[in-house]
Amino acid sequence: MSATKMLQILDAPGKDKGRTPAGLKNDDLKAMFRAMFFTRLLDQRGMNLQRQGRIGFYVPSFGQEASQIGAGYAMADEDILFPSYRLISIALLRGIDLRHVFNQAWGNAEDVCKGRQMPNHYAFPEINWQSISSPIGTQITHAAGAARAAQIRGDKRVSWAWFGDGGTSSNDFHAGMNFAAVWKAPCIFMCENNHWAISVPQEMQSASATFAEKAVAYGMPGVRVDGNDVLAVYEACREARDRAVAGKGPTLIETVTFRMGPHSSSDDPSKYQSKELFESWQKKDPIDRFRAWMKGKRIWTQKWEDELKEQMLAEIATAVEAAESTPAPAIDTLFDDVWAEIPAMLLEQKAALIDQIRRTGDIEDTGGAFPL
Numbered sequence: 520m521s522a523t524k525m526l527q528i529l530d531a532p533g534k535d536k537g538r539t540p541a542g543l544k545n546d547d548l549k550a551m552f553r554a555m556f557f558t559r560l561l562d563q564r565g566m567n568l569q570r571q572g573r574i575g576f577y578v579p580s581f582g583q584e585a586s587q588i589g590a591g592y593a594m595a596d597e598d599i600l601f602p603s604y605r606l607i608s609i610a611l612l613r614g615i616d617l618r619h620v621f622n623q624a625w626g627n628a629e630d631v632c633k634g635r636q637m638p639n640h641y642a643f644p645e646i647n648w649q650s651i652s653s654p655i656g657t658q659i660t661h662a663a664g665a666a667r668a669a670q671i672r673g674d675k676r677v678s679w680a681w682f683g684d685g686g687t688s689s690n691d692f693h694a695g696m697n698f699a700a701v702w703k704a705p706c707i708f709m710c711e712n713n714h715w716a717i718s719v720p721q722e723m724q725s726a727s728a729t730f731a732e733k734a735v736a737y738g739m740p741g742v743r744v745d746g747n748d749v750l751a752v753y754e755a756c757r758e759a760r761d762r763a764v765a766g767k768g769p770t771l772i773e774t775v776t777f778r779m780g781p782h783s784s785s786d787d788p789s790k791y792q793s794k795e796l797f798e799s800w801q802k803k804d805p806i807d808r809f810r811a812w813m814k815g816k817r818i819w820t821q822k823w824e825d826e827l828k829e830q831m832l833a834e835i836a837t838a839v840e841a842a843e844s845t846p847a848p849a850i851d852t853l854f855d856d857v858w859a860e861i862p863a864m865l866l867e868q869k870a871a872l873i874d875q876i877r878r879t880g881d882i883e884d885t886g887g888a889f890p891l
């Protein structure tokens with residue numbers, strides 16, 4: 520493993536010579552493919568819903584499915600996750616019900632965050648998924664701290680922080696990497712290098728030849744892995760996890776991938792990205808590469824994929840319909856969950872609000888798309 524050379528297992532598309540990483544059975548490989556394929560279909564649906572004006576905001580991860588699922592598959596249930604906003608694929612892989620995704624997109628009464636969180640910023644305590652924080656990089660220090668706490672308690676839990684190439688320019692990247700290495704804390708730093716921080720290209724972000732080599736200065740291993748190769752990502756993460764659990768400290772993993780879509784539903788990459796660059800990465804599509812490899816190993820058939828697609832589209836349609844037809848949270852829930860005992864001043868405001876709704880009908884819907 521190396522901070523400058525790139526770990527690859529899958530061959531170029533259409534070839535199938537790559538080995539199977541230790542511990543993976545055919546059922547695991549099929550589960551990985553299913554998760555990647557589902558993410559792609561979900562993202563297409565999410566973007567369409569936003570374009571139709573039915574939801575305000577969506578963050579797809581087109582092209583990054585291998586980078587995410589390879590890592591997700593290497594984690595243990597007890598591990599603690601500090602994700603970024605582009606990782607719903609991993610929550611679903613860990614068993615989160617799809618309806619939570621759409622309930623959050625609509626911010627309806629069934630949404631676990633009661634419609635108060637920014638869209639796409641999920642919190643799933645049942646899978647140790649910490650609430651996503653929007654300021655770039657802040658989760659890196661949280662992950663280092665949680666890893667240190669697990670270490671003090673003697674838990675065999677590993678803390679995972681996700682961030683992008685842009686996230687490495689944050690102060691928190693320095694503080695988190697530094698202290699995790701000093702403490703030899705069981706932390707894995709996942710840098711998804713998708714080549715863009717919204718419209719800022721990778722070469723404007725860092726003068727280092729690779730992101731993985733930044734690990735050397737902090738005193739931890741840095742691993743550079745082909746992020747469009749799900750097997751290589753899995754293997755790199757598995758090894759990093761084994762090191763962490765064995766008390767050998769943190770690892771920085773750079774998954775080299777490409778954002779084959781917009782940053783979010785609010786920007787248009789054709790304004791800042793050349794068609795040629797996009798097309799060169801389209802040829803390395805992680806789903807196409809894995810499909811070709813599985814086909815060569817006779818694990819994949821067109822019939823299987825066709826059936827999967829039909830089931831998945833039906834599942835997505837059911838979840839969309841349910842979320843869209845669920846009403847918004849009752850307006851007076853706005854006052855819940857902050858105070859154990861609501862102060863008199865807020866109780867007065869709550870009464871005034873309820874009174875106003877009774878007199879005027881409802882609060883005005885300001886409409887409009889999410890501004891980010």
Ligand SMILES: Cc1ncc(C[n+]2csc(CCOP(=O)(O)OP(=O)(O)O)c2C)c(N)n1
Pocket residue numbers: 603605653654655682683684685686687711713715716717778782
């Ligand atoms: C501290 C801070 N600065 C700026 C932003 C606005 N912002 C949101 S996403 C983003 C780009 C992040 O890029 P990267 O870390 O590469 O992650 P990616 O979106 O590519 O996965 C920026 C600048 C922010 N959320 N927080």
Ligand SMILES: [Mg+2]
Pocket residue numbers: 683684685711712713714715716717
């Ligand atoms: Mg990026």
